[in-house]
Amino acid sequence: MARAAYHHSFEHEHLLSIEGLSPLDISLILDLADNYAEATRAGRRPDPVLSGTTVVNLFFENSTRTMSSFEIAARRLGADVVSMPVAASSVKKGETLVDTAMTLNAMKPDVLVVRHSASGGPKLLSRKVDCAVVNAGDGTHEHPTQGLLDTLTIRRNKGRVEGLKVVICGDIAHSRVARSTTLALHLLGAEVHLCAPRTLLPSGTETWGAASATTDFDKALNGADVVMMLRLQLERMDGAYLPSRREYFRYFGLTGERLALAKPDAIVMHPGPMNRGIEIESAIAEGDRSVITEQVEMGVAVREAVLHLLAGGAT
Amino acid sequence: MSLSIFNARLLDPATGLDTTGAIFADKGRIREISQGRTTAHAEAKVAIDAGGLCLAPGLVDLRVKTGEPGDEQKETLATASRSAVAGGITSFVVMPDTKPVIDDVALVRFIAERAKVSAATRIYPAGALTTGLRGEAMAEIGLMADAGAVVFTNGDQPVGNASLLKRAMTYAASRGATIMSRPDERALAGSGVMNSGALAARMGLSGIPVEAEWIGAMRDTALAEATGCTLILDQVSTPRTLDIAAAARDRGAKVFTMAAAHSLFFNERDVGDYLTYCKVNPPFRTEETRQGLIAALKRGEIDAVVSAHDPQPPEEKRLPYGEAAFGAAGLETVLPALLSLVHDGPLSLLEALAPVTCRPADMLGLPQGRLAEKALADLILFDPDKPWLCERENLRSRSTNSPFDGRRLQGRVLRTFVGGEEVFAHESLA
Numbered sequence: 001m002a003r004a005a006y007h008h009s010f011e012h013e014h015l016l017s018i019e020g021l022s023p024l025d026i027s028l029i030l031d032l033a034d035n036y037a038e039a040t041r042a043g044r045r046p047d048p049v050l051s052g053t054t055v056v057n058l059f060f061e062n063s064t065r066t067m068s069s070f071e072i073a074a075r076r077l078g079a080d081v082v083s084m085p086v087a088a089s090s091v092k093k094g095e096t097l098v099d100t101a102m103t104l105n106a107m108k109p110d111v112l113v114v115r116h117s118a119s120g121g122p123k124l125l126s127r128k129v130d131c132a133v134v135n136a137g138d139g140t141h142e143h144p145t146q147g148l149l150d151t152l153t154i155r156r157n158k159g160r161v162e163g164l165k166v167v168i169c170g171d172i173a174h175s176r177v178a179r180s181t182t183l184a185l186h187l188l189g190a191e192v193h194l195c196a197p198r199t200l201l202p203s204g205t206e207t208w209g210a211a212s213a214t215t216d217f218d219k220a221l222n223g224a225d226v227v228m229m230l231r232l233q234l235e236r237m238d239g240a241y242l243p244s245r246r247e248y249f250r251y252f253g254l255t256g257e258r259l260a261l262a263k264p265d266a267i268v269m270h271p272g273p274m275n276r277g278i279e280i281e282s283a284i285a286e287g288d289r290s291v292i293t294e295q296v297e298m299g300v301a302v303r304e305a306v307l308h309l310l311a312g313g314a315t
Numbered sequence: 316m317s318l319s320i321f322n323a324r325l326l327d328p329a330t331g332l333d334t335t336g337a338i339f340a341d342k343g344r345i346r347e348i349s350q351g352r353t354t355a356h357a358e359a360k361v362a363i364d365a366g367g368l369c370l371a372p373g374l375v376d377l378r379v380k381t382g383e384p385g386d387e388q389k390e391t392l393a394t395a396s397r398s399a400v401a402g403g404i405t406s407f408v409v410m411p412d413t414k415p416v417i418d419d420v421a422l423v424r425f426i427a428e429r430a431k432v433s434a435a436t437r438i439y440p441a442g443a444l445t446t447g448l449r450g451e452a453m454a455e456i457g458l459m460a461d462a463g464a465v466v467f468t469n470g471d472q473p474v475g476n477a478s479l480l481k482r483a484m485t486y487a488a489s490r491g492a493t494i495m496s497r498p499d500e501r502a503l504a505g506s507g508v509m510n511s512g513a514l515a516a517r518m519g520l521s522g523i524p525v526e527a528e529w530i531g532a533m534r535d536t537a538l539a540e541a542t543g544c545t546l547i548l549d550q551v552s553t554p555r556t557l558d559i560a561a562a563a564r565d566r567g568a569k570v571f572t573m574a575a576a577h578s579l580f581f582n583e584r585d586v587g588d589y590l591t592y593c594k595v596n597p598p599f600r601t602e603e604t605r606q607g608l609i610a611a612l613k614r615g616e617i618d619a620v621v622s623a624h625d626p627q628p629p630e631e632k633r634l635p636y637g638e639a640a641f642g643a644a645g646l647e648t649v650l651p652a653l654l655s656l657v658h659d660g661p662l663s664l665l666e667a668l669a670p671v672t673c674r675p676a677d678m679l680g681l682p683q684g685r686l687a688e689k690a691l692a693d694l695i696l697f698d699p700d701k702p703w704l705c706e707r708e709n710l711r712s713r714s715t716n717s718p719f720d721g722r723r724l725q726g727r728v729l730r731t732f733v734g735g736e737e738v739f740a741h742e743s744l745a
Contacts, residue, residue, distance in 0.1 A: 141518060141519030204513020
């Protein structure tokens with residue numbers, strides 16, 4: 001039996017944030033990503049829909065993981081890929097983001113994948129170039145492909161997103177992942193609860209679509225379908241935002257006992273890289289409830305889908 | 316040269332005059348104010364029929380930054396003055412944060428001299444409160460005052476050391492000097508780039524909390540009260556800061572307040588998609604706060620409205636929001652911003668003009684800002700209703716980093732006179 005055909009085309013020129021996408025946009029990306037994930041698992045090579053296109057990875061912040069993920073995704077679809085860890089090169093010579101973008105733009109790439117330490121950096125760049133821009137993480141603003149891969153991982157494991165109770169715990173204030181993932185899950189009907197020490201829990205999270213924001217992790221875990229832990233930057237732990245690492249782990253670390261408060265089939269997620277023993281016990285990170293490596297796998301699939309939609313013509 | 320402007324709507328905020336009439340000016344001063352007169356004075360060399368439009372004192376702006384000396388590519392005294400007269404400003408105070416800093420007598424004289432030979436307006440230097448604005452040692456307040464500095468300030472880097480500020484206030488009070496200070500607790504404002512709150516959190520930008528301004532205002536007014544120094548709180552951005560000033564005044568402190576015109580026009584949402592032209596410090600606050608400021612202005616609780624003109628070239632603004640410079644070009648939009656409050660209802664024309672004419676002039680003991688016999692013939696003729704589109708490329712300052720870019724405004728200056736001489740005529744009159 002075939003699913004009823006519906007047509008929704010992706011009308012966005014760039015992918016700069018989850019904010020601004022509709023639930024249909026997100027479903028379209030996830031469906032396509034699902035196909036790519038299955039193809040990879042089956043050992044099938046996807047159609048080279050990006051053949052003849054050039055994807056430039058422009059990373060003003062170091063990130064081997066995300067840059068590799070985009071690079072692999074682009075190559076699988078047949079694109080020519082140039083990866084530039086700019087953190088080490090022209091920026092040191094005083095060249096600005098806009099200068100770098102204009103220079104690259106003159107080389108006529110089809111997609112610029114940008115990571116920048118300043119919130120809104122990719123947005124600024126998108127105003128200055130003619131090609132599609134994908135935000136691969138900007139400051140403490142958004143990381144849309146992470147939000148999408150988290151949502152896809154949840155959908156694959158739970159068969160749905162709507163109605164699920166998702167708890168996201170960690171440094172919410174400084175997390176672009178928390179913003180993108182909360183927005184994406186909310187758009188697909190999940191109930192997202194944010195949990196952090198008060199000093200790392202900003203006001204107004206209801207505008208991201210969060211159902212609640214709390215400092216009581218145990219209470220938040222009650223009946224959760226998904227538990228997502230965020231990385232806590234070590235420098236924020238020693239007195240500036242909270243008293244100590246051990247105090248943080250005591251109240252917000254994910255242990256086996258704590259996980260027992262969630263539903264028996266709750267899955268555990270982490271965008272990586274992890275601080276084992278600080279936000280999450282090693283045994284949990286590697287346990288059978290953890291889908292952390294699947295998140296990495298879905299990262300490639302989601303990026304294939306996004307690049308396809310932005311530069312690969314009709315689906 | 317003698318000048319007659321007749322058939323005008325005469326507006327004098329100092330006396331509340333709002334009537335049809337004419338003025339006659341000669342040798343730089345207003346010689347006669349003739350209420351009801353709709354015909355020219357026969358003896359005038361130049362006679363202008365105002366056609367019923369508004370004639371008011373030229374605006375007095377207490378806070379302007381230029382790049383002279385040191386950053387002339389941003390703005391010079393001359394380019395700022397050309398922008399000013401197009402906005403109806405005939406006198407302004409220039410801030411000391413230049414390269415070098417205006418912290419000694421020779422530099423105060425340099426500004427006064429450069430202004431005299433190059434500028435279309437009257438320009439008054441503000442002296443640095445501390446040497447090099449470093450906040451470590453007080454500058455020569457007395458000598459600079461004698462050389463013509465009208466006020467002393469640390470500009471955009473308020474003095475952090477309360478002990479030094481107290482001594483500087485004590486000394487300034489003994490010399491009869493006025494200190495202007497932006498209320499700002501640096502440790503709390505930190506590396507913030509926009510108004511603190513839900514919007515900043517969602518945009519992933521670090522916030523400047525209102526408490527930073529309140530704590531700064533509490534400190535500065537307490538010191539003004541203790542020392543008897545006259546203090547102007549620079550660029551107040553919340554109504555509660557005005558309450559703090561009022562409470563200090565009730566206890567006998569000599570405290571004045573001023574607000575930037577753009578803070579009466581924009582709120583934090585105007586930052587929109589990380590628009591760096593809207594990056595100013597203090598930042599645009601919430602709509603509720605903006606409405607509170609307007610209500611306070613209506614009640615006369617804001618003593619002066621200023622342009623806070625801060626020219627920044629593209630290379631300082633064409634950056635990610637967090638990295639871009641603070642500051643907005645504002646000389647040409649003070650009057651339209653205030654007139655928008657007249658058109659929207661809350662203010663009368665006289666209420667809109669008082670904080671940019673007689674009140675700021677009185678704060679510094681300057682004679683201008685009034686339409687009266689023997690007063691300086693610094694005048695503006697403006698059409699309060701004329702609609703126009705503010706476009707960056709049409710602004711006259713050398714840097715055009717205006718948050719008003721693309722805005723539809725209403726009300727334009729048609730002619731500006733300094734000392735009875737016409738220094739600006741709108742192109743529609745040509």
